[in-house]
Amino acid sequence: xxxxxxxxxxxxxxxxxxxxxxxxxxxxxxxxxxxxxxxxxxxxxxxxxxxxxxxxxxxxxxxxxxxxxxxxxxxxxxxxxxxxxxxxxxxxxxxxxxxxxxxxxxxxxxxxxxxxxxxxxxxxx
Amino acid sequence: xxxxxxxxxxxxxxxxxxxxxxxxxxxxxxxxxxxxxxxxxxxxxxxxxxxxxxxxxxxxxxxxxxxxxxxxxxxxxxxxxxxxxxxxxxxxxxxxxxxxxxxxxxx
Numbered sequence: 001x002x003x004x005x006x007x008x009x010x011x012x013x014x015x016x017x018x019x020x021x022x023x024x025x026x027x028x029x030x031x032x033x034x035x036x037x038x039x040x041x042x043x044x045x046x047x048x049x050x051x052x053x054x055x056x057x058x059x060x061x062x063x064x065x066x067x068x069x070x071x072x073x074x075x076x077x078x079x080x081x082x083x084x085x086x087x088x089x090x091x092x093x094x095x096x097x098x099x100x101x102x103x104x105x106x107x108x109x110x111x112x113x114x115x116x117x118x119x120x121x122x123x124x125x
Numbered sequence: 126x127x128x129x130x131x132x133x134x135x136x137x138x139x140x141x142x143x144x145x146x147x148x149x150x151x152x153x154x155x156x157x158x159x160x161x162x163x164x165x166x167x168x169x170x171x172x173x174x175x176x177x178x179x180x181x182x183x184x185x186x187x188x189x190x191x192x193x194x195x196x197x198x199x200x201x202x203x204x205x206x207x208x209x210x211x212x213x214x215x216x217x218x219x220x221x222x223x224x225x226x227x228x229x230x231x232x
Binding site: 035037044045046047050059060061062095100106107108109110111112113115116117118 | 157169171212217221
């Protein structure tokens with residue numbers, strides 16, 4: 001059974017940093033691209049970042065480019081999101097999601113076939 | 126960036142009704158359009174991929190079609206467990222984008 005478990009969320013002040021993690025199991029992690037998607041309370045889903053299976057191909061939403069960094073450690077079956085210079089606009093549930101395409105880039109015309117339960121990031125002074 | 130405009134933003138329907146949700150892309154996305162269902166407090170769940178591909182295990186009352194840059198999710202004979210919010214997503218180009226969501230409520 002595929003499982004994605006996010007951690008690292010919490011409450012931080014504006015301008016501070018936070019690192020999210022996503023522990024994957026139940027599939028061959030290093031064979032698939034992975035993504036982070038966020039959702040502010042009561043709002044729509046927003047794709048944040050994606051990373052290819054080999055980490056050579058990465059993409060970001062304009063809203064986080066230059067502040068957030070996605071990475072992965074295939075040996076640890078883990079996905080990460082380093083978030084710097086946080087603002088109140090970054091407050092949301094953050095989900096990690098598995099891409100459907102085997103050995104895919106972060107844009108592989110696939111879909112997100114498994115999602116974690118999410119971790120909440122609160123940004124407040 | 127490709128904009129995905131979803132309509133309506135909400136609708137009220139009764140059990141047994143046929144429901145149609147539309148998603149329009151701001152440019153061609155081929156058939157790289159997916160639909161997700163999200164219930165309160167839960168993660169999104171894939172229903173349909175590649176415009177019309179039904180995920181294994183998803184009831185056949187869900188279907189997807191396309192006409193140019195307009196994509197439609199149809200739920201035939203709405204069931205109590207279908208009351209949720211539905212999102213479309215394009216995976217044609219970066220940044221990947223979602224529609225604004227359609228909340229299906231009980232009439």
